Amino acid sequence: MPELPDVEGFRKVLVSCAKGRRIRSVDVRDKGVLHGVSVRQLRESMEGRRFTEPERHGKWLLAHTDGPTLLLHFGMTGRLLCARPDDAVETHDRVLFTLSGDHQLRYRDQRKLQGLWLADDDPAVARLLGRQGPDALAVDREEFESALSSRRGHIKTALTDQSVLAGLGNLLADEILWRAGLRPSIRADVLTETERRRLYTHMRRTLRSAVTAGCVPPRDSWLTGHRDDPAPSCPRCGAHLRRSRLAGRGTVWCPRCQPDET
Template sequence: MPELPDVEGFRRVLDACGTGHRVVRVEVADAGVLRDVTTARLRRGLEGRRFRAAERRGKWLLGRTDGPTVLFHFGMTGRLVPADAGAPRERWDRVAFRLDDGRELRFRDQRKLRGIWLAPTDEDAERVIGGQGPDALAVGDGDFARRLAGRRGGLKGALLDQSVVAGLGNLLSDEILWQARLHPAARADRLTAAERRRLAAAAHRVLADAVPAGHVPADTDGLTGHRRDRDGTCPRCGGPLAHGRIAGRSTAWCPHCQPDPRA
């Protein structure tokens, strides 16, 4: 599913293809991805407008124009795909933004869990995004640790909570916790100062690898490349990985490297 590194990749796509270009037409194949805006209002708001520099806030992508802002949230399966205007549309291409240079930006999404908003003003855009915490790329190690210290629930739930730190999702959270050698169900408010520092350092290390790639790397050196294998082993210690649901999400961890403090 799209997380901070993926959305940063979509921001680069929007910046490279859209910035400075005028939207000549908005074509909506499936209005089921539109949120709080009709097809007619989306077209009226964007056609004839020029994209300015794109912005990412956590998992949100903001397409600023010389008028309103179009906001994208990619849910589980969304993508932003550049294409030539004449190229055949894919089955899941829900909305296409045709530009003045003959290209299109296509919002492609199979499951339609989130979608597209239109904000007439900056204040409206902030209301759509809601009460997010600081972006995970921008927050310093010390602030990252402090924001988690006051949480009473489990560590994985705290990492997934966008009001704590914005941009982390399921894969990133599991990879960060594995690299920090912390169990995903450990209480966030019971970490030692050293554990909090280790967690913050792991978060920034994982993001530093993931953002240039545009996704959470599934190489053989980390947990992510092994989590899909139900008989997988930890790439660090060689022990069997455990799988379960923690914080309502499918979770993988190494019982040896990430001992459960509740045991």
């Protein structure tokens, strides 16, 4: 599932492929990915416009133009790619933006769990993002600690709740908690100040590294690199990793590095 680092990578694709280029045509091959906008409205609003500097907030990509803003969410399987207009179209290419300079921006998504929205102005963008918490890469420590201290549920549930903190998904939450030595099932509101600060520090470090990689990298030194092994072991201490489910999410942790709260 695309998380903050993946979407930051898609933002860079948008910059390199489309920034400053005029939209010559919009080809909607599957209107099922459009939300609150018709095929005709999307074409009339976007064709002839020029892409400007994009932004990212959490898992949302804001593709600004010199007119409206296109908002993209990638759900479980979405991607953004740069192609040439004469490149073969893949089965899951849902919307194609043909641009000046022989470029084509493609929204590709197999499962179609999210998709594209169109906002005419900044207040409309704000309404669409109104339920999003602060961006996990931009949030300061005080805001982060305040958000967690008011949550009574599991710490992993709080980290992956987009209304609390925008951008973290399953892989990142497990990775960050493992690095911070905190079990995913501990309650967010019982963390000490020291534990919240340690969690914030490891979140920042993990995100910076993952953004550089453009994904949550399955490195040998990361929990992510072992969670899908048949008999996964902790890359730090060698203990057998445990699996469970929290709020319906598959969760992996190390019983030695992330001991039970006492």
